[in-house]
Amino acid sequence: MSPTAGLRSARPEVAEPVTVAVIGTGAIGRDLVSKIDRSPALECRLVAGRNPESAGLRYAESLGYPTTAGGIEAVLAAPRPFDVVFDATSAASHRVHWPLLEPLGTLVIDLTPSKVGQMVAPTVTGVSPATGRNVNLISCGGQAAVPVVHALAARFPVSYFEVVSTVASTVAGRATRMNLDEYVATTGHAVTTFSGVTAVKAILNISPAVPPATFRTAVRARTVGADPVVVRAVVDQVAEQVRSFAPGYEVVSCTAVDDLVTITLRVTAHSDVLPPYAGNLDIINSAAVMVAEQYATRPDRMSRTGVAS
Amino acid sequence: MKQLVIHDPTLRDGQHAVRHQLGLTAIRRYAEAADAARIPVVEVGHGNGLGASSLQVGLAAASDDDMLSTVREALLHSRMGAFMLPGWGTSEDLRRAIGHGVDVFRIGVHATEASLAERHLGFLRDAGAEAHCVLMMSHMASAGELAEQAARAVGYGAQAVGIMDSAGHFLPADVTARIGAIVGAVDAVPVIFHGHNNLGMAVANSVAAADAGALIIDGCARGFGAGAGNTQLEVLVPVLERSGYATGIDLYGLLDAADLAERELMPAPPVTASMSIVSGLAGVFSGFKHRVVELSAAAGVDPRDVFFELGRRQTIAGQEDLIVDVVSELSSRKTGG
Secondary structure, X not given: OOOOOOOHHHOOOOOOOEEEEEEOOOHHHHHHHHHHHHOOOEEEXXXXXXXXXXXXXXXXXXXXOOEEOOHHHHHHOOOOOOOEEEEOOOHHHHHHHHHHHHHHOOEEEEOOOOOOOEEOOHHHHOOOOOOOOEEEOOOHHHHHHHHHXXXXXXXXXXXXXXXXXXXXXXXXXXXXXXXXXHHHHHHHHHHHHHHOOOOEEEEEEEEOOOOOOOOEEEEEEEOOOOOHHHHHHHHHHHHHHHOOOOOOXXXXXXXXXXXXXXXXXXXXXXXXXXXXXXXXXXXXXXXXXXXXXXXXXXXXXXXXXXXXX | OEEOEEEEEEEOHHHXXXXXXXXXXXXXXXXXXXXXOOOOEEEEOOOOOOOOOXXXXXXXXXXXXXXXXXXXXXXXXXXXXXXXXXXXXXXXXXXXXXXXXXXXXXXXXEOOOHHHHHHHHHHHHHOOXXXXXXXXXXXXXXXXXXXXXXXXXXXXXXXXXXXXXXXXXXXXXXXXXXXXXXXXXXXXXXXXXXXXXXXXXXXXXXHHHHHOOOOEEEXXXXXXXXXXXXXXXXXXXXXXXXXXXXXXXXXXXXXXXXXXXXXXXXXXXXXXXXXXXXXXXXXXXXXXXXXXXXXXXXXXXXXXXXXXXHHHOOOOOOOOHHHHHHHHHHHHHHHXX
């Protein structure tokens, strides 16, 4: 059904790896570095943070990558622009970073809910944005919900969508906490964009439970005439597709009663550095790394690199 | 006499008892009565606060805008309060509420997550509004941790900070220890206590809070609220006065407001029903009651088991979707399926 089905098997073989930099050394940045490390198509040339003592910088050093506490300025000062810059800071920082990065011709992959760039949810949009050099990964809840929302809206007359996500306190860093407003706005915007439904509500809970709660997203849809068996089949198919890049994505429950469809999704992280409950970080980072990997095979990348070198 | 400030969230927290279905006429009439009784702060809104109307916790009968403008018109003396949970409402909701003339905002966060309030407390201070921070489900944190979180909230700009006994789990000694620790940590701002009555302790706990140094105490008319209800306001006020605290509230006006609330806001005054006791013992947010009872009945499981399991999982307010999981697991365990 999706043009991007089987994404993982299509991992590109490239002669020259894409050079990448990561800005932000929180949990997202750290997991990104580990995923980049595993990717034959990506070569990490710089990990930039603000705090020289951060565990994220130490981790990148331990893998042998160049690091700096000089933040965005260090990225801009590189002798040759990076092909790809991952921005794993905050929505407010991204709005500052983007105008600085834009003239470089770099592909900027934004992990914050800034709403600046073109939104990508791999199984819905593909991973190759048609236009623009700023790709936005929406939010963790957006990555979990958008595939289901998109599929439901395509089959049923949905009048309202609600997306409630819960992430464990220990994997909600300061940027996430300061960005709750942007999370709510960007997730809601994505649900509307990919479903055409304007009545939408997005909610984020931060759970302090011990042991930590695995990332989950509940999707509710007001609709009429949804056969529970059909809904289940649709949702199972979506989940199968998402698992092509986020293997820990699963449907916990799926009901259609009266005019209400309720689907609960859970994402377990498959990561070298994240605990299993941090599926919120895993799903968004997996999608981001796929976008970069796909970029490695693009002809325009080769020509741009030629110009810039 | 030591002066206390009483906050009255009848028209906000009480909404949980009627699934957020209070109509504007009832809201206006109660606000007028509370104002006549000189209750210092009247809080209004969806039970989960600004922007929270949703399927997850219940759609409200009236919009935030309509509720705020209705109460604003009704209050001649009392200040108007509003509540917001970050991740549910946003700065945009706060901005609109300021436009409606809200005087006092409370940003609610889980007991261990004061940092979630940092941005919104800052936003309110920048906007010139009075900003409080309340730590919810406070039985899930120690006195020391609550004190530390409260101090952080003050660092973010909170002009008052305190705790909610969201599950109605506390006994007076628990409150004394926690309020005492917070008062010791944040001596520059008043400390808030908001009790629930699941174990019949709400008034006693509120007096314990005042004795331990809390200066802002919450109460609702007839105890209107989720589960067994909140601290019963018209009992709380005279008990505090007899204990040597001044509230500035007119007793007859207060009793009139409570009578009106019983007639016009609630199908019946809250009682300490079996399920509320279980909720309090299990340490589960009282607002889960309706959903637990309904889903348990449909699945043929004992709702008491569901409450204790939710408590074991440390479910917090807002995680209503977990009730479905727990009911379905208990149901399959029971049938061996």
